[in-house]
Every structure is written in structure tokens, then in C-alpha cells.
Amino acid sequence: MFPWIKRAVVFGFPWPIVVLSVFVGPQDSIAPKEALEWMASMMMGAPAAENADLVRAIVWDIRLPRILLAFCVGGALAASGATLQAVFRNPLVCPYILGLSSGAAFGAAVALAVGFLPVYGSAFLFAMAAVGCSYALGRVGKAVTPVSLVLSGIIVSGIFTALLTIVQFLADPFRLQTIVHWTMGNLHNAEWKRVLDSVPLMGCGGVGMFFLRWRMNVLALGDQEAYAVGVDPEREKITMLIPATLAASAAVAAAGIIGMVGLVVPHMVRMMLGPDNRVGMPACFLFGGAFLVLVDDFSRALTAFELPIGIFTTLVGGPFFIFLLRRFRLGWAV
Amino acid sequence: MKDRHGCDASAGNEAALCVRNLRFAYGGVEVLRHVSFDIKPQRFTVLVGRNGSGKSTLFRLLVGLLKPQEGRIAVFGRDLHRLSLRERTRLLGFLPQHHHPVFPFSVEDVVLTGRAAHAGLVPKAQDRAAVREALEQLGIEPLASKPYTELSGGEQQLVLIARVLAQKPKVLLLDEPTSHLDFVNAHRLMALVRDSLCAHMTVVAILHDPNLAFQHGTDFFFLADGHVFQPDSGRDPWNSALLERVYGVPMETISFGNGAVVVPGDFSKSARP
Amino acid sequence: MTLWGLATLLSLWVLAWIGPAAAGSVEVVDFRGKTVLLKEPARRIVCLIESALSGLYMLGAADRVVGVSSNIYEGSVRPYYEALDPRIRFKSLPAPGNWDFINVESVVALKPDLVILWAHQTEAIQALENRGIAVFGVFVERFADVHREIEAFGVLTGTEERSRELIRAVAQERQWVDEKLQAATALGRPTVYFMWAQGDLETSGENSTVDELIEMAGGVNAFKHMPQEHVTVHWESVLKADPDLIVMWVNAARDPLHILSDVRWRWVKAVKNKRVHELPDVFTSDLWTLKYPVAVLTLARWLHPQAFHGEDLKGRRRAFLERLYNSAAVARVADHVPLD
Numbered sequence: 010m011f012p013w014i015k016r017a018v019v020f021g022f023p024w025p026i027v028v029l030s031v032f033v034g035p036q037d038s039i040a041p042k043e044a045l046e047w048m049a050s051m052m053m054g055a056p057a058a059e060n061a062d063l064v065r066a067i068v069w070d071i072r073l074p075r076i077l078l079a080f081c082v083g084g085a086l087a088a089s090g091a092t093l094q095a096v097f098r099n100p101l102v103c104p105y106i107l108g109l110s111s112g113a114a115f116g117a118a119v120a121l122a123v124g125f126l127p128v129y130g131s132a133f134l135f136a137m138a139a140v141g142c143s144y145a146l147g148r149v150g151k152a153v154t155p156v157s158l159v160l161s162g163i164i165v166s167g168i169f170t171a172l173l174t175i176v177q178f179l180a181d182p183f184r185l186q187t188i189v190h191w192t193m194g195n196l197h198n199a200e201w202k203r204v205l206d207s208v209p210l211m212g213c214g215g216v217g218m219f220f221l222r223w224r225m226n227v228l229a230l231g232d233q234e235a236y237a238v239g240v241d242p243e244r245e246k247i248t249m250l251i252p253a254t255l256a257a258s259a260a261v262a263a264a265g266i267i268g269m270v271g272l273v274v275p276h277m278v279r280m281m282l283g284p285d286n287r288v289g290m291p292a293c294f295l296f297g298g299a300f301l302v303l304v305d306d307f308s309r310a311l312t313a314f315e316l317p318i319g320i321f322t323t324l325v326g327g328p329f330f331i332f333l334l335r336r337f338r339l340g341w342a343v
Numbered sequence: 344m345k346d347r348h349g350c351d352a353s354a355g356n357e358a359a360l361c362v363r364n365l366r367f368a369y370g371g372v373e374v375l376r377h378v379s380f381d382i383k384p385q386r387f388t389v390l391v392g393r394n395g396s397g398k399s400t401l402f403r404l405l406v407g408l409l410k411p412q413e414g415r416i417a418v419f420g421r422d423l424h425r426l427s428l429r430e431r432t433r434l435l436g437f438l439p440q441h442h443h444p445v446f447p448f449s450v451e452d453v454v455l456t457g458r459a460a461h462a463g464l465v466p467k468a469q470d471r472a473a474v475r476e477a478l479e480q481l482g483i484e485p486l487a488s489k490p491y492t493e494l495s496g497g498e499q500q501l502v503l504i505a506r507v508l509a510q511k512p513k514v515l516l517l518d519e520p521t522s523h524l525d526f527v528n529a530h531r532l533m534a535l536v537r538d539s540l541c542a543h544m545t546v547v548a549i550l551h552d553p554n555l556a557f558q559h560g561t562d563f564f565f566l567a568d569g570h571v572f573q574p575d576s577g578r579d580p581w582n583s584a585l586l587e588r589v590y591g592v593p594m595e596t597i598s599f600g601n602g603a604v605v606v607p608g609d610f611s612k613s614a615r616p
Numbered sequence: 617m618t619l620w621g622l623a624t625l626l627s628l629w630v631l632a633w634i635g636p637a638a639a640g641s642v643e644v645v646d647f648r649g650k651t652v653l654l655k656e657p658a659r660r661i662v663c664l665i666e667s668a669l670s671g672l673y674m675l676g677a678a679d680r681v682v683g684v685s686s687n688i689y690e691g692s693v694r695p696y697y698e699a700l701d702p703r704i705r706f707k708s709l710p711a712p713g714n715w716d717f718i719n720v721e722s723v724v725a726l727k728p729d730l731v732i733l734w735a736h737q738t739e740a741i742q743a744l745e746n747r748g749i750a751v752f753g754v755f756v757e758r759f760a761d762v763h764r765e766i767e768a769f770g771v772l773t774g775t776e777e778r779s780r781e782l783i784r785a786v787a788q789e790r791q792w793v794d795e796k797l798q799a800a801t802a803l804g805r806p807t808v809y810f811m812w813a814q815g816d817l818e819t820s821g822e823n824s825t826v827d828e829l830i831e832m833a834g835g836v837n838a839f840k841h842m843p844q845e846h847v848t849v850h851w852e853s854v855l856k857a858d859p860d861l862i863v864m865w866v867n868a869a870r871d872p873l874h875i876l877s878d879v880r881w882r883w884v885k886a887v888k889n890k891r892v893h894e895l896p897d898v899f900t901s902d903l904w905t906l907k908y909p910v911a912v913l914t915l916a917r918w919l920h921p922q923a924f925h926g927e928d929l930k931g932r933r934r935a936f937l938e939r940l941y942n943s944a945a946v947a948r949v950a951d952h953v954p955l956d
Binding site: 098220221223224226227229230231233234235236237238239240241279283284285287 | 408428429431432433436437438439440442443444445446447448449452453455456457458459460462464465466490506507510
């Protein structure tokens with residue numbers, strides 16, 4: 010396939026998905042026609058329909074923040090995943106590998122259990138702290154090798170998971186259920202407040218990763234190779250880990266732990282567009298965002314009740330990934 | 344006049360690389376002892392030695408990957424270890440060994456990473472021009488869009504050399520740059536180095552094949568027993584008695600035109616395998 | 617009462633005659649469908665479910681309880697149990713576990729002849745049964761299950777007469793509410809959205825005590841069409857259902873005030889008309905004990921206030937609780953709980 014076709018698809022497909030998602034909803038909700046009519050009446054000043062209040066509440070208060078949040082979370086996780094895969098030169102790495110998800114889950118659990126701490130802030134801080142710990146532990150001498158970093162990530166993850174279990178043990182059954190629900194990943198409580206809290210952080214992380222996207226190419230060739238052309242691999246890696254952690258922590262704090270996106274979307278983008286991060290990084294953000302919006306559309310329309318979105322990311326992402334795997338080669342020399 | 348390192352510091356005669364009293368031991372074993380030599384600018388200097396003679400160690404010391412226990416290395420009069428990474432990269436370029444490609448970057452993208460010390464965050468037109476130039480110099484321009492991982496070993500090596508060229512350093516250090524190249528291409532590369540590169544950069548190559556060295560190099564040093572020896576000035580390097588010391592075998596010289604090739608002689612008289 | 621409940625009652629009644637007469641033994645079928653067999657009415661009971669424990673107190677069989685659930689000592693139910701039992705006041709009744717974590721060794725050390733657990737706590741149940749201890753597994757989905765539970769406990773503790781009396785009391789209370797509501801419900805049933813404490817979108821569908829609660833209180837469940845007992849619904853579905861009244865389960869984190877000021881709720885009828893209520897107290901609003909008519913009464917009053925005009929509902933509640941527990945002390949504690 011011509012490269013420009015692939016690029017057009019990857020960069021062009023998010024926008025119609027986002028727009029059309031506004032019209033998607035559960036079966037017992039308003040019809041797409043009603044939403045369209047309401048939007049038309051808003052834009053052209055036409056007289057509002059009888060159920061304008063309801064439509065407005067659904068489209069503006071419920072759907073729009075949810076779509077935006079899904080887009081940013083998906084984008085942040087995918088971009089983060091791409092960054093980490095470049096930094097670690099490892100295809101099996103996802104944004105949660107340095108203890109980020111366990112730290113966030115623990116932070117959220119503590120906040121939910123005590124009641125007076127903000128859940129979002131707590132999850133975010135502990136996510137960042139966990140990654141910081143992994144990094145500090147992973148320093149063997151002066152250098153931080155990928156293996157030592159991943160190992161310390163596993164240890165830090167384990168510690169936070171154990172602490173999480175203690176919190177769950179001490180919490181009462183209702184709060185315990187809330188904690189469990191939180192960790193399963195959910196977008197159904199998306200509201201404008203949450204969007205405004207989390208999007209700037211994800212945006213900062215995203216922008217940081219965007220600026221560093223070519224430097225990832227340099228790092229991706231190897232530590233010695235990077236050193237040879239004047240790039241200090243360790244400093245560069247920290248510089249890249251910071252925006253990646255920022256974006257992923259904000260995403261996890263906002264929407265819980267959603268799997269698959271951070272691991273698989275970078276592969277998908279690489280298979281379609283090649284390994285050059287100058288194109289790949291923005292593509293990951295857009296494609297990851299659109300991917301999660303699409304998956305969330307499924308979860309909203311298919312069932313009458315809310316299921317954890319992680320189920321759908323696997324059910325939708327899995328087959329698509331397999332299709333890509335058969336069509337193109339894996340963008341990785343294994 | 345000499346500077347505080349003992350290096351030639353007179354204007355116009357400044358050494359590109361000046362090594363004084365270098366000593367390096369690895370795990371208690373002395374690998375290099377009392378090594379001193381000067382590399383003249385805009386010349387093709389070749390360090391000749393056998394595998395295991397400390398060639399790679401010397402190379403890594405010259406490049407700053409290892410720190411010597413004793414001694415000084417100066418690049419154009421500046422102490423190597425005092426330079427920032429960026430400064431060092433602009434002065435010194437080297438080919439890393441054992442490259443393991445993981446991502447199928449295009450050749451062009453691989454060479455472009457060589458501009459990291461110049462480009463900042465995103466490469467600009469001048470960086471892409473440098474890449475073009477480097478590819479053309481080595482004659483691999485047609486490979487520009489091909490994935491690096493699909494090339495042969497020799498082609499990959501040329502790409503990595505192009506990467507170092509794109510970096511535009513003042514001194515180029517090459518450790519066995521012809522290891523994956525076939526017979527003709529090895530000579531072609533060495534000829535290119537001597538004829539076009541030395542016009543504006545200093546090249547130091549470490550080779551184990553003396554004939555490749557003698558046919559294309561301009562200055563020579565021999566590495567043996569942890570020491571660096573300079574052949575007597577005025578004599579052809581292939582006539583040096585040092586050759587036997589370096590290779591542990593008496594050498595036969597076969598002259599042709601302006602040059603000669605050396606061939607190992609009687610192995611029964613060899614000092615060691 | 618459902619046909620099935622009636623059939624169970626009948627068979628238990630038959631068993632009550634045949635069983636003890638046959639071998640002096642006690643036999644019931646628990647909620648797993650397993651037959652629980654005791655040689656004689658239970659004398660040492662470890663009950664790790666608070667609502668079931670409540671039932672034992674109502675039956676007057678509390679003196680046989682040797683171990684309770686730990687949340688008796690921790691939660692808001694503590695003052696009630698302290699009023700019921702000095703052992704709890706002086707913390708002398710052991711608490712070897714709760715709904716989630718059970719210390720099997722501690723339970724065994726109490727030498728029980730009957731242990732009451734949730735039917736889904738399979739690991740603990742198996743561990744206890746392997747040691748030859750009889751276990752009664754509980755699972756409550758509808759009010760009929762609560763009745764069945766108290767009947768089974770009556771048989772297990774030899775207090776069948778009392779269990780019948782309790783069920784009669786409940787029937788009378790329900791009848792009273794039904795009569796009060798007859799006129800009001802003929803005019804229409806408001807739509808009610810029940811909100812669990814885990815989240816704004818957590819509610820119950822058709823096969824649940826919540827659904828029955830709403831029905832008995834003269835309303836209709838906004839999510840009656842969902843089959844699940846506990847379900848997370850879509851925001852849009854809630855907005856579309858547009859309930860007339862929102863009732864929250866006892867919630868530490870959120871109040872009706874939060875709902876009334878929440879941006880996402882503002883277009884819902886219940887919020888516009890300020891008809892958002894929270895059940896006041898876990899003990900008195902418990903839907904898994906025979907106290908459920910109290911919750912029905914509370915909700916009925918919110919739904920059809922004019923039907924209860926002039927009635928002393930607090931007094932009614934006090935009398936009912938006193939009748940159930942045979943204890944004025946418990947009723948007095950309940951008096952501190954507002955009816956709103």
C-alpha cells in the first residue's frame with residue numbers, strides 16, 4: 010500500500026470517529042436523529058424540540074465529556090506506550106510496567122477508603138511516586154539498564170499491590186466494591202470536571218513526548234549508538250520517561266486501569282507507518298485516542314449496562330491486531 | 344613548543360590526537376602500558392595490530408568509553424575527558440561495534456540519527472543535506488528508503504559509516520570498518536577514505552590486515568605487547584622489523600610498483616600462534 | 617408470599633413433625649440446596665452475617681450464639697447490638713470473621729455445632745464442613761428468601777413458634793401499608809431510582825429486594841426492565857428514565873445535597889422537584905431482615921406523603937421493632953434515627 014494512503018488512514022480516521030460518536034448511545038436512550046436535531050437547533054437558532062433539555066443533558070453533559078476523556082486517555086496511553094517501547098527497546102513493554110498502575114490503584118484505594126482525600130490527585134501522585142521508586146531502585150551503579158529497570162518495576166508493582174490488598178482488607182464491603190470497580194477501568198463517570206482536571210496533564214505529557222519524538226529514533230538504535238552521536242542515553246531516557254509517566258499517570262487517575270491500548274496501539278501504528286517516531290508519535294496519540302473512543306462506542310451501544318472498558322479493548326483490539334499481524338509484518342526484528 | 348601534556352602545540356603543527364603515557368589495566372591485567380603517539384591532522388593513520396593486542400581497548404580509550412589509569416588524551420589540544428558530550432561529538436566520531444538492529448528504520452532515518460549533536464529536537468534541511476552527502480560519498484544513495492534490517496552485513500556497515508560521516512566530526516575513528524565488506528569493497532572504502540575524506544577530516548583506523556593498511560594509509564603505528572611503536576621514518580612500513588614483532592611470524596615482502604604486500608613466512612619459526 | 621415460599625413452608629412444617637419424631641434430629645435445606653442436619657437444635661452457633669444474626673435475636677435464640685461477625689463491633693449497627701446484648705457491650709463475644717475474611721481456626725476453636733455463612737463463601741464453608749461442622753449458607757435476593765431464612769433458623773434453633781409469630785407481625789405491617797397506599801397508588805405510581813452507595817449508576821433491576829421494596833412502597837422501579845440484582849447502568853439510561861424520586865442507600869460519601877447540586881443530575885425530574893432522599897440508617901433500613909417493612913414505610917412516606925398524613929410513623933416504627941426484637945431498648949436506639 011502506498012505510504013500516503015496509510016498515513017491518510019491513520020491521521021484521518023480519528024476525526025469522523027469522534028464526531029460520529031456523539032450520535033452513539035445505548036438502545037434505550039435518545040435516537041441519533043434527536044441529537045442531530047438538537048445540534049441543528051443550537052447552531053441555527055431553530056426552535057427547540059420538546060425534549061431539548063434531555064437531549065442537551067445527554068449530548069453535552071454525558072456524551073461529549075466522555076468522548077473527550079476517552080480520546081485523551083487512549084492517546085496518552087498509546088503515546089506513553091510508544092515512548093516506553095522506544096526507551097526500553099522492548100516490544101512487550103506497556104505504560105504500566107514501572108509500577109504505574111499499582112501505584113495509581115493504591116493511591117485511589119487509599120483515597121476511597123479514607124473518604125476525605127481526592128481520588129484523582131491521590132492516584133496521580135502515587136503513580137508518579139511508583140515510577141520514581143522503580144527508577145531509583147533500578148540504578149545499578151551509574152547506569153540504568155533496561156533489565157534492571159523492568160525488574161525494579163516488577164518489585165515496586167508487587168509492593169504497591171500488597172499495600173493495596175491491605176487497604177482492601179481494612180475497608181468495609183461497600184468501599185471495597187468501589188475500589189475494585191475503580192481498578193477495572195471505567196469511563197462511565199466522565200464529566201466535564203474530570204476532563205478539565207486531567208486533560209491538561211495528559212496534554213503536557215503528550216506535548217513533551219511530541220517534542221522528543223525524533224530523539225526516540227536516536228535512542229532506539231541502542232545505547233552505545235546513541236552515545237556515539239552525542240546523546241547521553243541515561244539522561245535522555247529520564248527526559249523521555251517524565252512526560253510519558255505524567256501522561257499515563259493522569260490517564261490512569263482519570264479512567265482507571267485500561268489494558269491493551271498502551272501495548273498494542275504502538276505496534277499497530279508501527280506496522281502501518283514504520284518505526285520512525287517523527288510520524289509514529291503523533292499517530293499513536295491520534296490512533297490510540299480514536300481507538301479508545303471507538304471501543305467505548307461499542308461498550309455504550311452494545312449493552313444496557315456498563316461493563317469495564319478493558320473487556321472491550323481486548324475484544325475489539327485483539328482481532329484487529331491479529332488482522333494487522335497477518336497483513337503486515339511485525340514492525341520489530343524478533 | 345609543547346603544551347602541558349607534552350603535545351606538539353605549535354600553530355599549524357597541532358596534533359589531531361595526542362596520546363601521552365597511557366596506561367590501562369583491566370581486572371588486574373595490564374593491557375596497555377606507556378603508550379604515547381601523535382596523530383597528524385588530515386592524514387589517514389592506521390593502527391596495525393593483531394586481535395587481542397589491545398586494539399579495541401585502545402580504541403575505546405581514544406573515544407572516551409574507557410578511562411585510563413594513567414596518561415592523557417588530547418583532541419586538538421583539548422583534554423578528552425574535560426569535553427562535554429556535545430563538544431566531544433563534534434570533534435570525534437566513531438563507529439560502535441556490534442550493532443543489533445531492532446526496528447526496521449529506513450537507511451535514511453538511521454543515517455539521520457548521526458546528526459543528533461547538531462539537530463537538537465528535530466532535524467532540519469541542513470541535517471537532511473548532510474545525510475544525502477554522506478550516502479552519496481559512500482555510493483549507497485539507492486538504498487536510502489530501504490529498511491535497514493533487510494540489508495546485507497556489508498551494506499549495514501556502510502550505512503553506519505555514513506551515519507558517522509553525517510555527524511561531520513573532525514576526527515574519525517574506525518575500528519575494523521571493513522570487517523563485513525568483501526574484498527573489493529574493503530579496498531574501495533579505504534581508497535575513498537584516503538582520497539576524499541582526508542581532505543577535511545582526520546581519519547584513524549584500526550585494522551588487523553596489514554596489506555589493506557599499507558595500500559591506503561598514510562601514517563602507521565604498530566600495536567604489540569601493550570605498546571604502540573612507530574616505524575622508523577624514511578623507511579617503508581612494510582620493511583619494518585616491527586612487523587615480525589607484531590605478528591610473531593617472519594614476513595615475506597612482495598613488491599609491486601610503488602607498494603608491496605606482506606605475507607607470513609615460515610610458521611615453524613613463529614613465536615606464538 | 618409466593619407459591620414457592622408456601623411450598624417450602626409446607627414441607628418444613630411436615631419435616632418439623634416427621635423429623636424430630638423420627639430421630640430427634642433437625643433438618644433443613646439451606647440456600648445452596650444442601651441439607652443441613654443436626655442431632656438436636658443448635659446450641660453453639662457462630663453467625664458471621666449481621667442480618668442473619670439479627671434474625672437470631674428476633675427468634676430469642678441469641679443465647680446460643682458464641683461467635684459473631686466483626687462488623688457488629690465496627691459499624692453503625694453497634695449501638696443496637698449493645699442494647700440487645702451485654703456481651704457485645706462488654707466485647708466478650710468473639711468475632712472470628714466477616715463477609716470476606718474468615719479465620720477458620722478461630723471459628724473451629726469456638727466449638728460450634730452450626731455456622732452461618734454466605735452461600736458463596738465456598739472455601740470457608742468447605743473447610744468447616746470437612747471438619748464435620750454443619751454450615752448453613754445464606755443467599756438473599758427477595759423478601760421471600762428472608763422469610764425462608766427465619767423459618768429455617770426457627771427449625772434449627774427449635775423456635776418455630778416464634779418464627780411464625782414474627783412472620784405474622786411482618787404480614788400485618790405490610791397489610792397496614794398496603795391499605796394506606798391503596799387510594800394513592802390507584803392514581804399512579806411514581807418512578808423511583810434506587811442508588812447504591814458504590815456509585816451513582818449502581819442500582820438494582822427486577823429480581824431484587826430493592827425492586828420489591830419500591831413496589832410495596834407504591835412506586836415503580838426505574839430499571840425494572842433489567843434482570844440483574846445489582847447493575848451499573850448508563851447515565852443516558854438514567855436521564856431517559858427520568859425518575860420522579862431518587863432514593864439513596866445509606867451513603868457516607870454522598871448526600872442528597874450532592875445529588876441536588878450535581879451538574880449531571882440537574883435535568884432529572886427528581887432533582888428539579890427536590891425529591892432526593894437517603895435511607896437514614898443501616899440497621900433500621902435493612903432489606904435482608906424482617907425489618908424490611910420499616911424501609912417500605914420510609915419510602916412509602918416519601919412517595920405518597922398524603923397517604924400517611926397525621927400518622928405517628930416514628931411510633932409505628934418503634935412498636936414494630938419492639939415486637940420483632942422483644943426489646944424496648946433496641947426500639948429506643950432506633951428513635952434517634954430520623955424518619956428522613
